[in-house]
Amino acid sequence: MKGTAINWCDNTFNGWEGCTRVSPGCDHCYAEARDARHLTEPFSHWGKGASRRVMSDLKWREPLKWDRDAAESGTRPRVFCASLADWADSEAPSGQRERLWALIRKTPNLDWLLLTKRAGNIRRMLPPDWGVGYPNVWLGVTVENRKHGLPRLDVLRSIPAAVRFASIEPLLEDLGVVDFSGIHWAIIGGETGSGARSIDTVWVEAIIEQCRAQNVAPWVKQLGKVPSDSGAELVVLDEDGSQSGNAEDWNLWPEHLAHLKVRELPSVDRDELTRGRHEADLGRIASELGMLAAGLEPEEAAVELKLREEYISAERKLFLTRLERGQILAAYKALYGPLRKWSKFLRAIGFARRTAYACTVRHRNEQDGATAHERPRAAPDTRLRSSR
Numbered sequence: 566m567k568g569t570a571i572n573w574c575d576n577t578f579n580g581w582e583g584c585t586r587v588s589p590g591c592d593h594c595y596a597e598a599r600d601a602r603h604l605t606e607p608f609s610h611w612g613k614g615a616s617r618r619v620m621s622d623l624k625w626r627e628p629l630k631w632d633r634d635a636a637e638s639g640t641r642p643r644v645f646c647a648s649l650a651d652w653a654d655s656e657a658p659s660g661q662r663e664r665l666w667a668l669i670r671k672t673p674n675l676d677w678l679l680l681t682k683r684a685g686n687i688r689r690m691l692p693p694d695w696g697v698g699y700p701n702v703w704l705g706v707t708v709e710n711r712k713h714g715l716p717r718l719d720v721l722r723s724i725p726a727a728v729r730f731a732s733i734e735p736l737l738e739d740l741g742v743v744d745f746s747g748i749h750w751a752i753i754g755g756e757t758g759s760g761a762r763s764i765d766t767v768w769v770e771a772i773i774e775q776c777r778a779q780n781v782a783p784w785v786k787q788l789g790k791v792p793s794d795s796g797a798e799l800v801v802l803d804e805d806g807s808q809s810g811n812a813e814d815w816n817l818w819p820e821h822l823a824h825l826k827v828r829e830l831p832s833v834d835r836d837e838l839t840r841g842r843h844e845a846d847l848g849r850i851a852s853e854l855g856m857l858a859a860g861l862e863p864e865e866a867a868v869e870l871k872l873r874e875e876y877i878s879a880e881r882k883l884f885l886t887r888l889e890r891g892q893i894l895a896a897y898k899a900l901y902g903p904l905r906k907w908s909k910f911l912r913a914i915g916f917a918r919r920t921a922y923a924c925t926v927r928h929r930n931e932q933d934g935a936t937a938h939e940r941p942r943a944a945p946d947t948r949l950r951s952s953r
């Protein structure tokens with residue numbers, strides 16, 4: 566499903582377009598220039614207060630197809646989000662980030678690469694059920710220089726995630742000593758496009774060496790449009806022998822740079838990821854639900870215990886189906902709503918009230934639909950209602 570020229574991912578997804586510059590890495594933002602070129606509205610989508618453009622429903626549905634194809638082919642495509650925006654932009658269009666998380670949950674066969682320059686926003690913009698990280702989300706930050714980039718790594722390593730990565734692109738200076746602890750993958754690249762700033766091969770070498778020493782997978786994307794080699798101009802010849810200077814294609818690099826041709830991926834043990842997320846998270850949830858159940862009447866306590874086991878074992882399957890989640894939430898609502906423990910229950914399982922409401926309504930509608938078509942009802946919540 567290769568749908569992009571970016572060599573470290575298989576496709577890109579943008580739920581919306583538009584952003585605000587935050588650091589020197591944005592100076593020649595490709596997406597901003599593209600927005601200006603293709604503007605169909607009388608205003609730009611860039612800058613503080615500028616409204617972002619939400620992509621069509623058709624675009625939003627594309628990852629569902631990629632996910633189905635991936636399931637059929639047994640592959641795990643990497644999807645970069647977002648190439649025309651910043652997923653952690655505080656001016657993202659209302660409701661679209663929640664929509665993105667819902668899409669990510671619906672596409673467990675895709676690995677979503679969420680890259681941002683707004684590291685300080687990441688934690689508060691993660692979904693309520695993030696726990697130790699979704700197993701299909703890789704979190705990344707841009708590291709273009711020491712001043713802005715290295716502090717972003719400090720924030721990133723403190724956030725639980727299946728994979729954490731640094732996008733060291735465009736590399737604008739020698740990064741010096743880099744602490745890669747907690748980071749799994751480093752993409753390295755120079756600047757491309759008009760006005761591109763230079764990258765030096767010595768800086769790239771230094772990063773690769775530090776990756777090797779700290780068990781991080783390096784991926785050298787390209788050396789940009791105007792690379793230098795130990796401070797001198799890097800001579801790159803085109804296939805016809807003319808000097809181009811363009812080092813985006815590593816087949817054109819001179820022989821002595823062969824050691825920079827490295828493209829490695831982090832090793833990801835999916836079983837371990839799944840176990841890690843669930844066992845840590847589910848242990849905490851089970852114990853909080855146990856405490857919440859204290860004081861229930863014996864009959865209610867027996868129902869709750871059964872329900873809790875059902876919930877934990879369904880969650881262990883990684884992503885509950887909509888029906889399963891709706892059923893269980895509706896049953897707990899029937900038990901804890903009248904006892905005024907519903908909010909505490911939602912806090913224990915790390916669920917937002919609005920999301921829980923949507924799940925239970927959807928469940929009720931599905932039940933109504935099933936009844937209308939004379940299909941058997943599959944919901945366990947009736948047991949609870951009759952138990953009170």
Ligand code: SF4
Pocket residue numbers: 583584585586587588590591594595596597648649650651682
């Ligand atoms: S954060 Fe990314 S999308 Fe936003 S202005 Fe900077 S380079 Fe462009």
